[in-house]
Amino acid sequence: MSTETTNRAAGDGDVLLRVENLVKHFPVKSGKLIPTEREYVHAVEDVSLEVRRGETLGLVGETGCGKSTLARCVARLHPVTSGKVYFNEQDITDLSPRRMRPLRRDIQMIFQDPYGSLNPRRRVGSIIGDPFSIHRTARGEDRKRQVQHLMELVGLNPEHYNRFPAEFSGGQRQRIGVARALAFQPKLIICDEPVSALDVSIQAQILNLLSDLQRELGLTYIFIAHDLSVVRHVSNRVAVMYLGKIVEESPVDGMWAHPRHPYTDALLSAVPLPDPEHAQQRERIILAGDVPSPIHPPSGCRFHPRCPKARPTCVSTEPELIARLGDADHRAACHFPVEDGEDISQSTPSIAEDQRVIESGLIAGA
Amino acid sequence: MSCSGELGGYNLLSALRPCSAGLVGIAGIFQKGMGSVALLEVRDLHVSFRTDDGIVNAVRGVSFVVEPGQTLGIVGESGSGKSVSTQTVMGLTRGADVEGVALFNGRDLLTMTKQELSQVRGAEIGMIFQDPLSSLHPFYKVGWQIIEMLRLHDKGITKAAARKRAIELLGLVGIPQPDRRVDDYPHQFSGGMRQRAMIAMAMANNPALLIADEPTTALDVTVQAQVLQMINRLQQEFGTAVILITHDLGVIADVADDVVVMYGGMVMEQADRMTTFKSFHHPYTEGLLQSLPAYGGERERLRAIPGTPPSPINVPPGCPFAARCPYVMDRCRAELPPLEIAGEAADHLSRCWLPHNVAARQALRVKLDQSLPVSAEA
Numbered sequence: 001m002s003t004e005t006t007n008r009a010a011g012d013g014d015v016l017l018r019v020e021n022l023v024k025h026f027p028v029k030s031g032k033l034i035p036t037e038r039e040y041v042h043a044v045e046d047v048s049l050e051v052r053r054g055e056t057l058g059l060v061g062e063t064g065c066g067k068s069t070l071a072r073c074v075a076r077l078h079p080v081t082s083g084k085v086y087f088n089e090q091d092i093t094d095l096s097p098r099r100m101r102p103l104r105r106d107i108q109m110i111f112q113d114p115y116g117s118l119n120p121r122r123r124v125g126s127i128i129g130d131p132f133s134i135h136r137t138a139r140g141e142d143r144k145r146q147v148q149h150l151m152e153l154v155g156l157n158p159e160h161y162n163r164f165p166a167e168f169s170g171g172q173r174q175r176i177g178v179a180r181a182l183a184f185q186p187k188l189i190i191c192d193e194p195v196s197a198l199d200v201s202i203q204a205q206i207l208n209l210l211s212d213l214q215r216e217l218g219l220t221y222i223f224i225a226h227d228l229s230v231v232r233h234v235s236n237r238v239a240v241m242y243l244g245k246i247v248e249e250s251p252v253d254g255m256w257a258h259p260r261h262p263y264t265d266a267l268l269s270a271v272p273l274p275d276p277e278h279a280q281q282r283e284r285i286i287l288a289g290d291v292p293s294p295i296h297p298p299s300g301c302r303f304h305p306r307c308p309k310a311r312p313t314c315v316s317t318e319p320e321l322i323a324r325l326g327d328a329d330h331r332a333a334c335h336f337p338v339e340d341g342e343d344i345s346q347s348t349p350s351i352a353e354d355q356r357v358i359e360s361g362l363i364a365g366a
Numbered sequence: 367m368s369c370s371g372e373l374g375g376y377n378l379l380s381a382l383r384p385c386s387a388g389l390v391g392i393a394g395i396f397q398k399g400m401g402s403v404a405l406l407e408v409r410d411l412h413v414s415f416r417t418d419d420g421i422v423n424a425v426r427g428v429s430f431v432v433e434p435g436q437t438l439g440i441v442g443e444s445g446s447g448k449s450v451s452t453q454t455v456m457g458l459t460r461g462a463d464v465e466g467v468a469l470f471n472g473r474d475l476l477t478m479t480k481q482e483l484s485q486v487r488g489a490e491i492g493m494i495f496q497d498p499l500s501s502l503h504p505f506y507k508v509g510w511q512i513i514e515m516l517r518l519h520d521k522g523i524t525k526a527a528a529r530k531r532a533i534e535l536l537g538l539v540g541i542p543q544p545d546r547r548v549d550d551y552p553h554q555f556s557g558g559m560r561q562r563a564m565i566a567m568a569m570a571n572n573p574a575l576l577i578a579d580e581p582t583t584a585l586d587v588t589v590q591a592q593v594l595q596m597i598n599r600l601q602q603e604f605g606t607a608v609i610l611i612t613h614d615l616g617v618i619a620d621v622a623d624d625v626v627v628m629y630g631g632m633v634m635e636q637a638d639r640m641t642t643f644k645s646f647h648h649p650y651t652e653g654l655l656q657s658l659p660a661y662g663g664e665r666e667r668l669r670a671i672p673g674t675p676p677s678p679i680n681v682p683p684g685c686p687f688a689a690r691c692p693y694v695m696d697r698c699r700a701e702l703p704p705l706e707i708a709g710e711a712a713d714h715l716s717r718c719w720l721p722h723n724v725a726a727r728q729a730l731r732v733k734l735d736q737s738l739p740v741s742a743e744a
Contacts, residue, residue: 169674200443204658229661267587271616274615276640276643278661284595
């Protein structure tokens with residue numbers, strides 16, 4: 001989460017985490033009395049990515065696109081359906097719980113809801129001290145000392161060791177979550193929407209804290225968020241997900257300067273900017289319809305039913321995630337990537353109507 | 367230190383205050399230019415709740431005006447009283463101690479009987495809430511819920527006509543195949559569609575005012591863009607006034623004509639949209655805008671507002687923002703500043719002791735930047 005320009009090059013280090021062709025399906029109940037065929041939610045479909053040591057990879061996408069599932073598969077909180085996860089060049093996909101245990105110290109998570117992720121009946125000191133008990137590394141006074149050190153590190157008053165979570169505000173609770181994740185100096189922290197539940201003024205405090213900790217402790221982050229301004233602020237590289245697939249992946253500046261995938265383009269243009277002059281000038285791309293069901297994802301490019309640039313090829317052939325239009329470090333899964341300066345709100349799809357999400361009323365007239 | 371420092375100056379200014387009690391009728395017209403009459407005018411609203419921990423002062427003297435066809439944005443953090451204010455106006459805060467006046471088309475909503483109020487609610491004032499799933503009844507078909515709304519306020523309408531109108535409304539808010547979806551249950555709708563159905567319901571009786579409380583917070587950005595665009599179009603088509611309550615300054619910058627910034631149950635600053643974002647006066651507005659990550663340009667360290675919002679129980683005297691304010695003076699902790707004209711425009715009000723003179727304020731800002739390490743947080 002290097003925020004200073006000098007640190008922007010962070011992430012040139014070696015690969016800490018590599019995900020290869022990861023697939024995760026969840027079975028669903030069919031609703032029929034005698035199920036003829038098992039149905040699956042295709043939560044993550046053939047995703048490959050790398051996270052380099054010391055960088056922050058932002059993971060963006062709308063509700064249900066599979067970003068949290070991907071993160072949880074990486075942290076081995078879900079077993080994967082197929083594919084491989086390498087951490088530090090070691091294949092951790094099928095490690096037994098016992099062999100996984102020492103690695104769990106290195107991969108930690110921070111969750112979205114600072115209210116739901118802390119047990120309300122336990123004192124803060126014991127919540128933050130949990131990792132020490134679980135891994136049997138520190139006890140008694142030693143544990144207390146280490147916990148208080150962690151509390152200080154994240155900007156909490158160590159004297160509040162014996163308080164309950166309810167006595168803390170949302171921002172302070174998120175600091176407790178951060179302290180707990182830091183207990184064993186992990187190498188990788190997965191932040192799953194760490195600031196979405198917080199007010200803007202508190203959100204900035206937590207983002208600054210995460211950035212300081214990264215610099216001091218050399219952490220690597222996978223940062224999941226739906227707020228694109230936050231993702232831009234914290235990330236070195238960004239991967240955009242849509243219906244279980246990564247549709248675009250690039251260093252953050254390249255992505256914002258020239259998004260290649262029409263979905264990314266629409267997503268970026270939909271963000272409301274806190275600047276009325278800007279808001280009036282810019283051209284919005286309003287996507288029609290909703291995200292289709294991940295149980296029966298569309299054929300070809302999964303975005304084609306909503307894409308303003310859709311062509312028959314998009315329905316029949318799935319695009320690869322490769323560098324397009326002469327980009328170097330910028331990959332997009334689109335047959336017809338967006339050119340520099342192109343305005344896709346002027347495009348009209350050339351595929352059959354019944355393959356599109358048709359919106360009636362005011363939206364269609366947009 | 368400031369021109370409002372003199373007691374005389376303050377009295378004069380407060381007399382000019384458009385929303386101060388007593389003078390509203392005339393000054394309200396002054397404020398917005400001739401000819402416009404306020405649709406909703408809330409004056410000095412106080413709301414408190416008695417709890418086991420003490421009296422919670424959720425709203426402490428809030429005044430605002432909504433003009434016909436305009437959008438008023440109310441922005442603030444959790445606990446700032448933004449939702450409680452509007453809910454109280456609609457008679458939705460049971461068990462609260464309420465003081466003040468809320469004139470809707472000249473009638474005081476706060477003194478109405480239950481029957482009178484329920485005739486206004488839904489017919490003349492529509493409402494949308496944050497969570498569209500919990501505001502739709504899961505047992506009843508979406509269409510049925512809209513039809514109920516229509517028939518409740520229009521006894522003469524036939525079932526068939528109401529159904530036809532419900533289909534029309536669903537189509538209007540962009541639900542595909544409305545004649546079929548009208549018989550769906552809420553769980554068959556996606557989040558964005560539910561919110562659109564809620565809007566259809568709120569607009570069913572062509573209300574003069576639509577109160578939207580965090581209407582897009584639970585939605586994804588692309589769907590949020592759809593919903594905001596739709597509210598905007600409905601507003602243009604039917605001339606509905608909108609109160610948009612949100613914590614998202616981006617949404618405010620997009621759609622609001624006038625902006626009220628709330629903190630600690632009070633209005634901190636009130637101005638038109640451009641002034642709020644470009645030449646704000648209050649340090650809280652400044653803090654809010656600065657704590658947002660920039661969308662373009664350099665990624666600098668965020669300027670977080672240190673500390674946390676004040677407790678609404680046992681409110682200290684003085685400015686509620688004093689404990690977190692970088693410009694804080696002794697006076698701020700002792701005396702509550704009045705909401706008074708702070709800029710060149712008469713409708714730019716701010717509740718702060720800082721000088722109104724832009725140059726003087728700028729000098730303070732520069733001085734502060736030099737003396738204060740940026741990382742002074744928490």
